Each structure stands twice: as C-alpha cells, then as structure tokens.
Amino acid sequence: xxxxxxxEGLEDVVAGESSICYxxxxxxxLSYRGYNIHTLxxxxxxxxxxxxxxxxxxxxxxxxxxxxxxxxxxxxxxDAVIGFLDSLPNAAxxxxxxxxxxxxxxxxxxxxxMSDAANLRKAIRLTSQIAMLVAFFDRLRNGxxxxxxxxxxxxxxxxxxxxxGQAPGPNGExxxxxxxxxxxxxxxxxxxxxxxxxAATLSDVHSAVVSGIGTLKGPLHGGANEAVxxxxxxxxxxxxxxxxxxxxxxxxxxxSGFGHRVYHTEDPRATHLRQMSEALxxxxxxxxxxxxSQAVEELVKREKGLNANVxxxxxxxxxxxxxxxxxxxxxFAVSRISGWTAHVLEQLRHNRLIRPRAEYMxxxxxxxxxxxxxRA
Numbered sequence: 001x002x003x004x005x006x007x008e009g010l011e012d013v014v015a016g017e018s019s020i021c022y023x024x025x026x027x028x029x030l031s032y033r034g035y036n037i038h039t040l041x042x043x044x045x046x047x048x049x050x051x052x053x054x055x056x057x058x059x060x061x062x063x064x065x066x067x068x069x070x071x072x073x074x075x076x077x078x079d080a081v082i083g084f085l086d087s088l089p090n091a092a093x094x095x096x097x098x099x100x101x102x103x104x105x106x107x108x109x110x111x112x113x114m115s116d117a118a119n120l121r122k123a124i125r126l127t128s129q130i131a132m133l134v135a136f137f138d139r140l141r142n143g144x145x146x147x148x149x150x151x152x153x154x155x156x157x158x159x160x161x162x163x164x165g166q167a168p169g170p171n172g173e174x175x176x177x178x179x180x181x182x183x184x185x186x187x188x189x190x191x192x193x194x195x196x197x198x199a200a201t202l203s204d205v206h207s208a209v210v211s212g213i214g215t216l217k218g219p220l221h222g223g224a225n226e227a228v229x230x231x232x233x234x235x236x237x238x239x240x241x242x243x244x245x246x247x248x249x250x251x252x253x254x255x256s257g258f259g260h261r262v263y264h265t266e267d268p269r270a271t272h273l274r275q276m277s278e279a280l281x282x283x284x285x286x287x288x289x290x291x292x293s294q295a296v297e298e299l300v301k302r303e304k305g306l307n308a309n310v311x312x313x314x315x316x317x318x319x320x321x322x323x324x325x326x327x328x329x330x331x332f333a334v335s336r337i338s339g340w341t342a343h344v345l346e347q348l349r350h351n352r353l354i355r356p357r358a359e360y361m362x363x364x365x366x367x368x369x370x371x372x373x374x375r376a
Contacts, residue, residue: 006359011261015354016196020053020342021187028265032185033057041272046155046180046335047071053185053342054123067124068154074128075149075158078107082136082146089141093134093330094217098210100133101126105206114204119348122205123341130337131155134330135162156180159334164322171283172321175276179314182269183332185339187262191215191222192336192343199344200354212340213333222329224311225318227256228293229325232315237288238295245296249303257312258300266307273313280320289316 007013022031030037033052040049044058051059051067059067077085081103088096105111108125110118136146139162147165149158156176160168168176186192195212199205216222235241248255260267274294281287293316297308318328 010356015188015193015356018187018343018346019056020346021185021339023187023262025260025262025264028263028268030186030268037182037268038271040181041178041269044181046177046184046338049181049184050127050338053338054120054345070124071128071155072149072151072158074125075132075151077129077132077136078104081107081133082140085133085137086140093137093326094213094222094333096137097130097133097330097333098213098217100137101130101206101213102210104129105204108206111204111206114202114348116345116349119205119341119345123338123345126205126209126341127337128155131159131334132162134327134334135159138163138324138327139165160321163327168321169283171279175280175317176321178272178276179317179331180335182272182310183314183335185336185342189221190218192340195340196343196347197354199347200351202348202351205341205344208344209337209340212336216329216333216336222332224256224309225315225328225332226325228312228315229319229328231256232289232292232296235292238292241292241296242299245299246303249300255296255300255306257315258304258306258308260307260309263307263309267309269310270308270313273310273317274308277313277316277320280317284320286320289319292316 020033022034023029032040032049033056035044035052035058040052044052047068048058048064051063081100084100084103085096104126108122110121110125132149139146144165147162150161150167153161153167154173154177157168157173160172160176188196191212194215195208198208198211219227231245232241235244245255277290277293278287281290293313297312300306301308315328318331319325323331
C-alpha cells in the first residue's frame with residue numbers, strides 16, 4: 001500500500017472519524033452533532049451543549065434537570081487540592097490547573113473504573129471541578145476566601161459568582177454562557193487530538209485531560225485572547241490603537257486574534273462574541289474596548305484581508321466581565337473540558353491506538369561504526 005503524502009503540521013490530514021464536531025472552513029460552518037453553532041449560541045445553554053456532546057442528542061427537560069443536579073453536586077474540591085491551590089499564589093494559572101487536575105484523579109471515586117458509565121461521571125465531575133479550580137485559585141492568590149458554589153445557579157453564573165464574589169447580571173451570565181458554548185469543541189484541534197492520543201493508549205480520563213491542558217497552554221493554541229487584551233491595553237483610545245496596529249502591520253508583526261488554520265472566512269464564533277462584547281459594553285456604559293476592537297478589526301481586514309477569530313472579541317468580553325487576563329486561557333479549558341471528554345469517550349468506545357509515521361530525513365541506514373577513540 002502506498003504511503004500517504006507528508007503534510008507539515010498534518011494540515012488537512014484526516015486522522016480519524018468522529019460524530020462530534022463538523023467544520024467547513026470555506027463556508028464558515030461549525031456544528032456540534034449536526035447543530036449549527038449559530039443555533040446553539042442563540043438557543044442553548046452550556047449544560048445543554050455539554051449533554052449534546054457527551055450523549056449525542058439534546059436533553060429533554062428531565063434529562064437537563066438531572067445533569068444540572070449532577071453538575072451542582074460535584075461543585076466541591078478535596079481539601080488537599082485547595083491546599084495546593086493556596087500554596088502557589090505566584091504560579092501561572094495554566095500550570096496550576098494542569099497539576100490540580102492531575103491531583104484530582106487521586107480523589108476521584110471512579111478513578112480505577114474505566115467503564116463507559118464511570119467515564120461519563122468523570123466527564124461531568126471534571127467539568128464542574130475545573131471551573132472551581134480556576135475560581136478558587138484566583139481568590140486564594142488574591143487573599144480572598146473561596147466561596148461556596150450556588151447550587152441553584154447555572155454553570156456560567158456559578159463560575160462568575162465564585163470568581164467575582166457576586167452573582168452576575170442577566171447579560172453577564174448570558175455572555176459567559178454563550179462563550180462557554182462557543183468554545184466547547186472544535187474538532188481535532190491540537191489539545192483535543194492530544195487528549196485522544198492519550199486516551200487511545202487506554203490511559204485514564206484525567207491523564208487525557210491533563211494532556212489537553214498541557215497542549216492548550218502553548219501560545220500557538222490557547223493564549224491568543226490574552227495577547228489581544230494586552231495589545232488593546234497599550235493604547236488610550238481608538239486613534240492610538242489604529243496608529244499603533246497600523247505600524248505593527250507595516251513592520252510585518254503578527255496581530256493576535258486574526259486568521260485561522262481552518263477558517264477561510266469569518267470564524268462563526270467571532271460573530272457572537274462581537275455581539276456579546278458590544279452588549280456588555282452598553283450594559284456597563286463602557287464601550288471603549290468594543291469600539292477599539294472594532295476599529296482594529298476593520299483595519300486588519302482592510303489592510304491584510306484577515307478575519308477576526310474566536311479569540312479577538314473574547315478578549316474584550318472577558319475583560320468587561322471582570323476576568324483577569326491570565327485567566328483567559330484557563331477559562332478556555334473551563335469550556336473545552338466538555339469537548340475533550342466527549343472525544344475521550346468516543347475514542348474509548350471505538351478505540352485503536354493512534355500511532356502515525358514520520359517522514360525520515362536523517363542519514364541513510366547502514367552508517368559504519370566508529371570506535372570512540374577515533375571519533376573527532
């Protein structure tokens with residue numbers, strides 16, 4: 001059988017079959033289990049979206065209530081994990097998150113059960129716990145007492161309340177909910193592929209998620225929205241932003257938040273985050289960050305023909321929600337844990353070890369042995 005042609009970075013190489021997520025980069029289409037992202041962002045909650053990813057269909061009223069109850073019941077952390085979070089106030093949040101998820105495996109009641117039912121329970125448990133890890137760590141590093149989760153709140157509202165110390169308004173809750181829906185899955189992106197590779201060895205769910213977090217930490221995958229906000233904060237107003245970014249374009253410097261490996265038109269997730277950024281700005285009476293973002297977007301589109309991606313407007317959205325910049329990537333994980341675990345479950349249900357080949361570029365076989373005394 002002829003070997004497949006090498007493509008750097010595996011670009012456009014089909015590495016497996018999945019029924020979870022579909023992308024058409026030329027048409028700007030993203031769907032989960034056949035539901036277009038615009039439909040989900042308009043109508044679905046994060047809990048409904050997570051159920052869809054895990055179970056393959058939207059929940060009915062009873063199933064949704066059961067999932068919400070399960071997620072609420074799992075909003076607690078072992079004392080040892082809280083102590084760990086408190087011991088590293090100056091550590092990078094993604095480093096803390098990676099290690100804390102690994103620690104959680106030692107306290108998981110289903111840790112040694114690899115059945116499908118147990119792995120589903122781990123998926124639900126981890127989805128609740130990762131949100132708590134991020135919120136608790138931020139409060140502890142700032143000398144504030146962690147707050148108990150509101151058992152009646154949605155996942156988005158509970159997270160924001162644990163983080164900020166007060167319940168969000170309806171627009172804030174909705175913005176966080178939509179952001180979680182939009183980031184929940186994105187086919188075989190780097191972190192999801194890493195999680196599936198780990199799961200394919202028949203390792204456990206926690207190890208697969210740790211692989212995903214470690215991969216998401218890389219600035220070529222997660223972190224772009226952090227860079228966007230740091231860029232915007234350099235400028236006092238729209239005019240200064242236009243002049244500064246214009247100079248960056250002349251100097252051929254990369255502007256974070258634009259372009260995408262898959263999409264050749266507007267990232268459909270950016271459409272909704274742009275709307276969220278504007279709505280939150282109007283609610284708070286501070287449209288500065290939205291207007292600055294909009295001006296930069298128009299400039300980059302006009303000069304370089306690049307479209308904003310999911311990271312560009314998520315920056316101003318999160319910032320107006322009061323989220324610290326270095327938590328932007330961990331919040332990516334708060335959402336993507338649903339997609340990671342859905343893919344891990346799918347991988348384990350139809351498992352085959354993922355073992356690609358490399359195109360060898362080294363010296364030919366048969367090199368003569370040189371005694372150590374004769375080596376230069």
